[in-house]
Amino acid sequence: MPSENDSQGFILRVQVLRDRIPDASTYPFSIPALAGLTSLELHPQVTYVVGENGSGKSTLLEGIAAAAGFNPEGGSPNFQFSTRSSESPLHHALRLVRSSRRPRTGFFLRAESFFNLATNIEELDRVQASAPPIINSYGRRSLHEQSHGESFIALATRRFGAQGLYILDEPEAALSPLRQLGMLSRMQELVERGSQFIIATHAPLLLAYPSAWIYELSEEGIRRTSYDETGTVRVTRDFLADPNGTLRKLLKSPPRG
Numbered sequence: 223m224p225s226e227n228d229s230q231g232f233i234l235r236v237q238v239l240r241d242r243i244p245d246a247s248t249y250p251f252s253i254p255a256l257a258g259l260t261s262l263e264l265h266p267q268v269t270y271v272v273g274e275n276g277s278g279k280s281t282l283l284e285g286i287a288a289a290a291g292f293n294p295e296g297g298s299p300n301f302q303f304s305t306r307s308s309e310s311p312l313h314h315a316l317r318l319v320r321s322s323r324r325p326r327t328g329f330f331l332r333a334e335s336f337f338n339l340a341t342n343i344e345e346l347d348r349v350q351a352s353a354p355p356i357i358n359s360y361g362r363r364s365l366h367e368q369s370h371g372e373s374f375i376a377l378a379t380r381r382f383g384a385q386g387l388y389i390l391d392e393p394e395a396a397l398s399p400l401r402q403l404g405m406l407s408r409m410q411e412l413v414e415r416g417s418q419f420i421i422a423t424h425a426p427l428l429l430a431y432p433s434a435w436i437y438e439l440s441e442e443g444i445r446r447t448s449y450d451e452t453g454t455v456r457v458t459r460d461f462l463a464d465p466n467g468t469l470r471k472l473l474k475s476p477p478r479g
């Protein structure tokens with residue numbers, strides 16, 4: 223049963239300490255959506271970050287994840303593998319305003335590091351042969367031997383748990399539309415058990431969690447918006463309402479049929 227305290231998220235707000243920014247004219251502080259950011263309030267349960275390619279979603283999520291103690295390359299706070307040090311210095315300038323609740327578990331998912339995570343689990347299980355295998359928490363089957371979607375579903379159903387902080391960068395890359403809807407119901411189970419999500423996405427289905435807050439990043443900055451006003455929903459809705467009309471405007475020769 224969720225306690226009254228569960229109505230608070232673990233992270234209440236993300237503050238940007240402008241005096242810790244070494245050079246506002248270089249990456250990542252030069253990204254338009256981040257340039258003027260001073261504070262971002264998070265929903266206690268589900269906060270989405272949307273915006274065009276290159277608008278700064280991954281940079282922001284990585285900064286929040288690193289400031290929260292995750293490996294910037296992804297995984298749970300226990301995973302400390304490093305294949306490259308490409309993380310941006312954003313987290314040095316971020317201060318997380320936390321509630322009195324502490325997450326019991328958590329995961330930072332970034333698509334490009336899922337492969338490394340799978341390899342890291344195999345290596346850890348090889349060297350720690352006496353301990354219960356870590357892969358047991360991921361459905362007992364090597365993530366390398368599962369499809370991208372299967373391994374994500376194993377992660378969300380087996381490894382994600384109550385009182386968790388989950389920072390997910392475009393998880394839809396792995397998921398069919400049906401599985402994206404399934405993810406919404408898995409999110410509800412976890413939210414009801416005190417978890418908090420921060421999700422960057424381009425997927426209208428995955429974006430549909432009710433009462434969540436949505437921030438849209440753009441050249442103008444970062445602003446809270448509604449589901450219907452997001453670019454991703456508008457473009458998808460317009461297309462599905464009239465695919466042929468859209469294609470006629472877009473393509474040189476008209477579509478057949």
Ligand SMILES: Nc1ncnc2c1ncn2[C@@H]1O[C@H](COP(=O)(O)OP(=O)(O)OP(=O)(O)O)[C@@H](O)[C@H]1O
Pocket residue numbers: 249253273274275276277278279280281282308
């Ligand atoms: N290591 C880096 N050094 C310099 N610029 C970078 C670096 N990483 C990303 N950028 C630039 O910062 C901007 C924001 O990138 P980011 O990956 O955060 O965007 P995004 O919104 O997540 O995009 P997408 O939807 O395509 O995943 C882009 O213009 C990108 O080219």
